[in-house]
Amino acid sequence: MTTGLEATKHITRIVPADSAGIAEAARVLAEGGLVAFPTETVYGLGADATDANAVARLYEAKERPTFNPLIAHLASADAAKKIGRLNGTALRLAGKFWPGPLTLVVPALPRCPVCDLARAGLDTVALRVPAHPVAHPLLEAVGKPVVAPSANRSGHVSPTTADHVLTDLRDRIDVVLDGGPTPFGLESTILDCTDEEPRMLRPGTIPRGTIEELLGAPVADSAPIADEAPIAPGQLPSHYATRAKLRLDADRVEPHEALLAFGPSLPPGAERTAYVLNLSPNGDLLEAAANLFAHLRALDATDVHSIAVAPIPVTGLGEAIRDRLLRAAAPKP
Ligand code: TXA
Ligand code: MG
Numbered sequence: 001m002t003t004g005l006e007a008t009k010h011i012t013r014i015v016p017a018d019s020a021g022i023a024e025a026a027r028v029l030a031e032g033g034l035v036a037f038p039t040e041t042v043y044g045l046g047a048d049a050t051d052a053n054a055v056a057r058l059y060e061a062k063e064r065p066t067f068n069p070l071i072a073h074l075a076s077a078d079a080a081k082k083i084g085r086l087n088g089t090a091l092r093l094a095g096k097f098w099p100g101p102l103t104l105v106v107p108a109l110p111r112c113p114v115c116d117l118a119r120a121g122l123d124t125v126a127l128r129v130p131a132h133p134v135a136h137p138l139l140e141a142v143g144k145p146v147v148a149p150s151a152n153r154s155g156h157v158s159p160t161t162a163d164h165v166l167t168d169l170r171d172r173i174d175v176v177l178d179g180g181p182t183p184f185g186l187e188s189t190i191l192d193c194t195d196e197e198p199r200m201l202r203p204g205t206i207p208r209g210t211i212e213e214l215l216g217a218p219v220a221d222s223a224p225i226a227d228e229a230p231i232a233p234g235q236l237p238s239h240y241a242t243r244a245k246l247r248l249d250a251d252r253v254e255p256h257e258a259l260l261a262f263g264p265s266l267p268p269g270a271e272r273t274a275y276v277l278n279l280s281p282n283g284d285l286l287e288a289a290a291n292l293f294a295h296l297r298a299l300d301a302t303d304v305h306s307i308a309v310a311p312i313p314v315t316g317l318g319e320a321i322r323d324r325l326l327r328a329a330a331p332k333p
Contacts, residue, residue, distance in 0.1 A: 045062065085106055257307065
């Protein structure tokens with residue numbers, strides 16, 4: 001059995017952020033690689049938001065204990081509008097502060113290209129259009145949404161130089177695009193814009209007062225999100241859970257159950273069910289993480305009442321996979 005850690009043993013290349021370096025970084029991102037790059041706030045660790053395998057590698061490189069949702073970075077507001085639904089308030093905020101250090105959480109459009117894993121299975125998506133002279137042309141060259149959490153290991157502070165990135169992530173990622181220290185050094189302000197009255201999810205580079213001035217109204221706090229902290233189960237919308245009952249650590253499949261398998265051997269009873277999806281036939285946790293939300297959704301779309309879930313090892317990414325399975329299996333509100 002592999003843990004997937006092998007897959008991230010790379011020599012990290014430090015590339016100057018000139019036009020050749022930006023083109024190289026865009027190519028690595030498009031091929032599913034991990035690239036740290038400067039934004040006006042902090043260095044982000046970028047991955048192709050549409051590629052669940054790349055996103056799984058990103059969580060692993062950061063050692064994020066859970067699949068915290070990630071911010072999708074775009075080259076323009078027009079590109080952002082193809083991913084999420086911006087209401088009137090969101091459009092005003094975007095018109096004033098994009099490109100810039102503001103992140104808007106909005107409802108994801110149907111067939112949102114940002115993969116389920118990057119959105120942690122939520123119906124919303126966090127969007128940001130950076131103004132930085134390296135981040136902007138990089139995103140333009142990639143031509144796809146790029147997720148980019150701060151380029152630090154989980155639990156460490158955000159990096160504002162290429163050196164900080166290397167201290168945390170050397171040989172876990174493919175490229176660091178060195179564009180010097182980041183101008184703001186503090187993360188973007190995150191506003192929940194799922195309804196017309198925006199709420200503050202994370203105070204950041206754009207002060208609350210500046211936002212209130214534009215909107216002509218006070219901005220209330222949402223439940224605070226601690227960076228790197230797992231989402232409290234209570235914060236997870238009920239739609240995250242599956243309709244069908246999840247039976248974890250199943251060592252056999254009962255009649256009329258579907259099977260979410262893991263690894264090469266299937267439990268007894270598997271031959272009786274029409275619905276079998278394998279998170280990773282080779283027992284690779286990286287692949288399993290990339291498949292998790294999509295497979296859960298697919299099995300839940302069948303007519304079964306119960307899904308037997310094979311045991312998942314708790315090493316490496318297995319802990320986060322298990323965390324999400326436990327949440328999905330929790331009694332529905
Ligand atoms: O300045 C920044 O925003 C930097 C640069 C690299 O762009 N990025 C950054 O990402 O700080 P990160 O992953 O460290 O923090 C993103 C925060 C997380 O706390 C996450 O929970 C929240 O955004 N978030 C992302 N999507 C969300 C969603 N759909 N609903 C609520 N919160 C969300
Ligand atoms: Mg962070």
